[in-house]
Amino acid sequence: MINLKNRVAIVTGAGAGLGREHALLLARLGAKVVVNDLGSDVNGNGGSTAAAQRVVDEIINAGGEAFANGASVTDATQVEEMVKETIARWGRVDILVNNAGILRDKTFTKMSLEDFRTVVDVHLMGAVNCTKAVWDIMREQKYGRIVMTTSSSGLYGNFGQSNYSAAKMALVGLMQTLSLEGEKYNVRVNCLAPTAATRMLEGLLPEKSLKALAPGAVSPAVAVLVSEEAPTRMILCAGAGSFEAAHIxxxxxxxxxxxxxxxxxxxxxxxxxxxxxxxxxxxxxxxxxxxxxxxxxxxxxx
Structure with a gap:
């Protein structure tokens, strides 16, 4: 049985969709959870901690421990402050789930370089900023579990998503190397490739398929990847209750x-x-x- 009691987790982009389900499940399994969410829309515009606080309230009402944080993952200073706050409150960070992301889909012909850079900055550099902020902490405590959220779009390509695909495949490369560097410190790094009905898929699939692809059906994969017996250097695919492994x-x-x-x-x-x-x-x-x-x-x- 997976037991995360006394473990401290940071989940980015946890105000809705996949991140919310990840945070709720980790809390149910006993983890103390930092619910991070900038509160922007699917394109990365706007900001509010209201969504994150609602998830925190759900966790607390169910008997768990959590607090909300509105740091932008693209701002390394804000991320460092989030980690400092976590350490001050709970003394450690055991789990990081890099989930925050945005979409700015267009064909490469029509896509601006600004939209390309922005998506890469959120997905790739956002994960880098968060991972860098906890890396030495995890090495020193000889324990860490990090999840990068990749995508089938990165692994296999998807029309109109060159920016998103490039960022998501880059996370696989990051995971490959960090899993090697973290191995002797018991820091295990894996990738999740989810298929879920989130704001990013609205209007693209029929209602029956969207229902089957509930975000909560993906979160068990995260629980495994952050558990005591987690693998390392795995690309775990999950969606609609099915699970697969991808390999390069x-x-x-x-x-x-x-x-x-x-x-x-x-x-x-x-x-x-x-x-x-x-x-x-x-x-x-x-x-x-x-x-x-x-x-x-x-x-x-x-």
């Missing part, structure tokens, strides 16, 4: 060599390069180079 794999590939004919041979044999038979999951970024050197008949370091 590498094919065995082929050795061609390098001479004037190599571009032409590679073009002719690209299907062999793409053959997924025997594909594997590299443990670090060095795995690609190691594989290539091995196929070239060399040992690493030669």
């Amino acid at each position: 794999t590498m094919t065995p590939g082929i050795y061609i060599g390098n001479d004037e004919q190599t571009p032409h041979v590679l073009a002719d044999r690209l299907t062999e390069v793409s053959d997924r038979t025997g594909e594997f999951i590299p443990m670090t970024g060095f795995a690609q180079g190691n594989l290539e050197l091995k196929k070239a008949g060399l040992q690493v370091g030669e």
Whole structure:
């Protein structure tokens, strides 16, 4: 059984939708929860702590502990103050769920660079700011659980979401490296790829599908990723009560060599390069180079 008693969690973007459900579930499992929400609309405009406070009230009325915070995840100073307030009140931070996000969907042709940067700033740099603010705390206490919210749009692409897709895939790269750096300190870092009927999907799916994709059906995945026995370096997909794992794999590939004919041979044999038979999951970024050197008949370091 997952028991988060005496654990302290920060959930960003927790005033509604997925974040609200994450916060409520973590509280039910015993965690003390910082409900962070800027209170902006789906495009990132406006701001109020009213939504966050409503979630706090729900948690307190159910017998839990929580407080609201309106820091913008894009403001590193505000985020640091939120973490300081958490430490002052509860003495530690065990869990960070990076959930805050916005949408500014347009085709790449019509998208302004400002809209691209803003979405990347909220999703990617917002997660970076929050993670940086708790990282050393978690390392020193030899315990931490961090969740990055990626997306199928980042993993597989989605028309009209180049900014969102780029930011969400970047979070996977961040998770891959931080999971390695945090391993010896018992800081486990994972990604959640949710499918849920939030404000971001309104008007895009029929009512029956929206009902099945209730945000609360995703939150059990978060509970697992922040638990004592959490995995690390996992991309856990969740939606409508179903759960899957996504992987970034590498094919065995082929050795061609390098001479004037190599571009032409590679073009002719690209299907062999793409053959997924025997594909594997590299443990670090060095795995690609190691594989290539091995196929070239060399040992690493030669």
